[in-house]
Amino acid sequence: MIKLYGISWDDPRGYDSIVYISERYSEKYKDIHIQWDKRSLYDFTVYPPDKLAKYYDLVVVDYPSVGDIAESNNYIPIDEILSKKDLEFIQRISVGKTYESYLYNGHLWALPIDAATQVSAYREDIFKEFNLKIPKTWKQVIKLKCKVGMPLSPIHAHSSFITMCVNYFLDPFFIRLDQYNLKKIYTILDIMKNISDKCGDLCLKSDPIKLLDYMAEENEICYIPLTYGYYNYSRDKYRKNVINYINIPSFTEIPYGSTLGGAGLAVSIKNKYIEETIEFIKWFYDFNTQKMYWKHYGQPADIRIWIDEEANKITRNSYINTIYTISLSYVRPNFPGFIKFHEESGKVLVNFLTGKISKDETIKDLLNLNTSCCARK
Incomplete structure (x- = not known):
């Protein structure tokens, strides 16, 4: 029997779905077995x-790591093992820029198997109880008469900062600032501080999964303006309460610039069964397989799922309600070393949110990080 070993991240969306699909594949091809391990969401983002x-x-990788993947010489470029026809098909069905996000230095280093971007989450039952309207602008977010939260552990704080900058037509990796753009950053930091102060340690110590779990189990947080979408929370009986998803708030009423997330499938040079891997990939992208993957808690990058009637009915239109946001999303850089820079920038923001440094000190520290890291890329 041929045995392949894979690793994903610890959430039904990342792990249960791919395990289920792999088991069905083994039933179809009894001489092939794929065994999966899992790691935390944090390790999914930062582990080398x-x-x-x-x-x-x-x-299963996060796309900002593809520069490190390429330079490690431990992975096989996908374009060297899949045909041009297969790649063109996958690119056509990939929602937004999910396919392009895995390109680096002329090669494709992973296949988009999962799609997410920063979207807004809300408890519809609480909104109805208090007769609240879903915010479309950041001014409306601040004025919302219920508790607002946001995942603000370092990488997620920086992801939200990136989203807000891009939406405000500001380079999030600025290396110089005029007074006009400086005021924009002040506004962004004020909004983040306002949310952080009201939410406290819960948000400062949360990634999206932790905060969404809390939101679904407790009747406290009614709205999250920016979080990576986990649409399983919109399904009945996934958690105690259902969470709905909608486009992000904006400075312009256009949900532009959301920081793209998602996950891709990379192939290591350790893999001795390339032909078998190719056949699995082709089978995976068949629509019937994609539908099965979604039904068992996957969140495909396949746009056919995002517009699928059943997928939207079961998830309270989470996919179609946020397709505008993911279509206008922002792809983070993927140069080697970006992940470390991403986390260090987030730590600066957390220092500001916890009152350790001022707004001006925050901007200075971010500018120094941007100058030392991004200006050379």
Whole structure:
């Protein structure tokens, strides 16, 4: 029997879905078995991909790591193993810029198997109880008469900062600032501080999964303006209460610039069964397989799922309600070392949110990080 080893992240969306699909594949092709391990959402983002390639044939990765993946020489470019026809098909069905996000230095380093971007989450039952309207602008977010939260652990704080900057037509990796753009950053930091102060340690210590779990189990947080969408929370009986999703608030009423997330499937050079891997990939992108993947808690990058009637009915239109946001999303850089820079920038923002540094000190620290890291890229 051929045995492949893979690793994903610890959430039904990332792990249960791919395990279920792999088991169905093994039933179809009884001489092939794919065994999956899982790691935390944090490790999914920051753990060095070159180390994973030593132990796994298939690695589910975050796209900002593809520069590190490419330079490690431990992964096979996908365009070297899949045909041009197959790649063109996958690119056509990939929602937004999910396919392009895995390109680096002329090669495709992973396949978009999962799609997410920062969207807004809300408890419809609480909104109805208090006769609230869903915010479309950041001014409306601040004035909302219920508790607002946002995942503000370092990387997610920086992701939200990026989203707000891009939406405000401001380069999030600024290396110089005039007074006009400086005022924009002051506004962004004020909004983030307002939300952080009201939410407290819960938000400062939360990633999207932790905060969404809290939102679904407790009747406290009514609205999250920016969080990576986990649409399983919109399904009945997934958690105690249902969470709905909608386009992000904006400075212009256009949900532009949301920081793209999602996950891709990379192939390590350790993998000795490339032909079998190719056949699995082709089977995975069949629409019937994609539908099965979604039914078992996956969140496909396949636009056919995002517009699918059943998928939207079961998730209270989460996909179609946010397709505008993901279509206008922003792709983070993926140069080698970006992940470390991403986290360090987030730590600066957390220092500001916790009152350790002023707005001006925050901007200075971010500018220094941008100058030392991004100006050379």
